[in-house]
Amino acid sequence: MGILDIEVWGKDSKKHEERLGTCKVDISALPLKQSNCLELPLDSCLGALLMLVTLTPCAGVSVSDLCVCPLADPSERKQITQRYCLQNSLTDMKDVGILQVKVLKAADLLAADFSGKSDPFCLLELGNDRLQTHTVYKNLNPEWNKVFTFPIKDIHDVLEVTVFDEDGDKPPDFLGKVAIPLLSIRDGQPNCYVLKNKDLEQAFKGVIYLEMDIIYNPVKASIRTFTPREKRFVEDSRKLSKKILSRDVDRVKRITMAIWNTMQFLKSCFQWESTLRSTIAFVSHKGEPPLYMKCTPFSGDIGPSL
Numbered sequence: 119m120g121i122l123d124i125e126v127w128g129k130d131s132k133k134h135e136e137r138l139g140t141c142k143v144d145i146s147a148l149p150l151k152q153s154n155c156l157e158l159p160l161d162s163c164l165g166a167l168l169m170l171v172t173l174t175p176c177a178g179v180s181v182s183d184l185c186v187c188p189l190a191d192p193s194e195r196k197q198i199t200q201r202y203c204l205q206n207s208l209t210d211m212k213d214v215g216i217l218q219v220k221v222l223k224a225a226d227l228l229a230a231d232f233s234g235k236s237d238p239f240c241l242l243e244l245g246n247d248r249l250q251t252h253t254v255y256k257n258l259n260p261e262w263n264k265v266f267t268f269p270i271k272d273i274h275d276v277l278e279v280t281v282f283d284e285d286g287d288k289p290p291d292f293l294g295k296v297a298i299p300l301l302s303i304r305d306g307q308p309n310c311y312v313l314k315n316k317d318l319e320q321a322f323k324g325v326i327y328l329e330m331d332i333i334y335n336p337v338k339a340s341i342r343t344f345t346p347r348e349k350r351f352v353e354d355s356r357k358l359s360k361k362i363l364s365r366d367v368d369r370v371k372r373i374t375m376a377i378w379n380t381m382q383f384l385k386s387c388f389q390w391e392s393t394l395r396s397t398i399a400f401v402s403h404k405g406e407p408p409l410y411m412k413c414t415p416f417s418g419d420i421g422p423s424l
Contacts, residue, residue: 120145126160126167139163148173181249182265189218189331198333207337214342215270215334217244217300219277221251222308223261227324230283230291237284238293240326244268244277245348253284258324270332271348273339275300281313281326294322303330 122143129135139160148154148171156169180188189195200206202215221240230236238260239253247268254260268277277298282290294313308329313322386392 124158124167124169139165141167143169143171145173180265180267184220184263184265187218187220187265188267189333202333202335202338204335204337207335211338211341212271213269214273214338215332217268217270217277217303218331219266219268219279220308220329221262221264221266221279222327222329223259223263224281224313224324224326225259227258227260227281227313228283228293228322229258230285230293236293238281239284239290241280241282242266242268242277243280245271245275255284270300270334270339272342273300273334274343274347277303277330279311279326279328281324292316294324294326296326296328298328298330300332303332305331 122145124141124143126138126140127135128138139162141158141160143156143158150173152172154171154173156171158167158169160166182188189198198216219242221242224238224240227236227238233256235256236258237253237255238257240251240262242249249266249268251262251264254262277300278295279298280295281293283293285291295316295318296311296313297318298311306329308327310325310327313324313326314320315322
């Protein structure tokens with residue numbers, strides 16, 4: 119609970135970045151569990167930033183190493199289990215439960231860089247909550263060994279885990295994705311998931327190892343089923359640089375082959391590789407319709423009159 123510093127940046131087509139302005143928000147002065155519409159004038163430039171800020175206390179949101187796993191501590195696990203027991207079913211109805219995800223490692227990832235390696239990191243999304251691992255550089259078998267905890271607002275939500283290749287200041291390249299419904303999670307069991315494409319329809323390259331724990335109140339979860347789902351405020355970026363590059367390369371190849379085939383056809387006509395084809399091309403060039411022309415056979419073996 120303090121001061122939130124905000125910077126607004128602009129980037130032109132030449133990748134030049136410039137800070138346009140800054141502003142501050144005093145978090146401690148905002149009421150809890152209430153939407154606050156703020157219009158903040160930017161320092162050192164004209165214009166303002168329009169923001170919608172809602173402060174909601176969330177239990178258990180954190181990122182830590184395996185050695186500091188929250189649910190691994192018996193006393194802390196007991197305390198969390200008590201918070202979501204049936205006796206507390208009518209308190210704080212939006213706090214349905216807690217999800218803990220151990221992101222262990224991935225194996226046999228796609229090589230996204232021209233060097234034959236990738237710089238993978240992992241993004242986890244549950245509703246509007248997004249957390250990510252650090253980047254492991256130049257590695258197709260990264261080990262992250264991180265623990266993430268999320269508050270559960272809807273037991274019917276789906277945990278999305280996406281592996282990306284860090285690409286400097288460019289949009290990251292997609293390396294694979296898995297989607298795991300919360301109701302399908304089995305507590306404390308390490309699982310190996312095959313990475314899939316963005317539409318989750320086909321297997322991609324590589325696997326990821328996850329271990330998940332979930333604790334929730336069944337009464338709150340049942341009641342939340344009848345309320346509207348939370349609106350997603352973050353949309354996926356569809357810009358994938360290497361995919362576009364591959365598509366453009368294929369286009370250039372097709373155009374080049376079409377031009378090459380046309381040149382070879384014209385060359386064969388001028389070099390009389392096919393007497394019939396060259397004769398038709400020659401007569402057509404003179405302006406007479408080839409379907410109605412009459413000519414007598416000459417010394418070449420082209421058969422009777424056309």
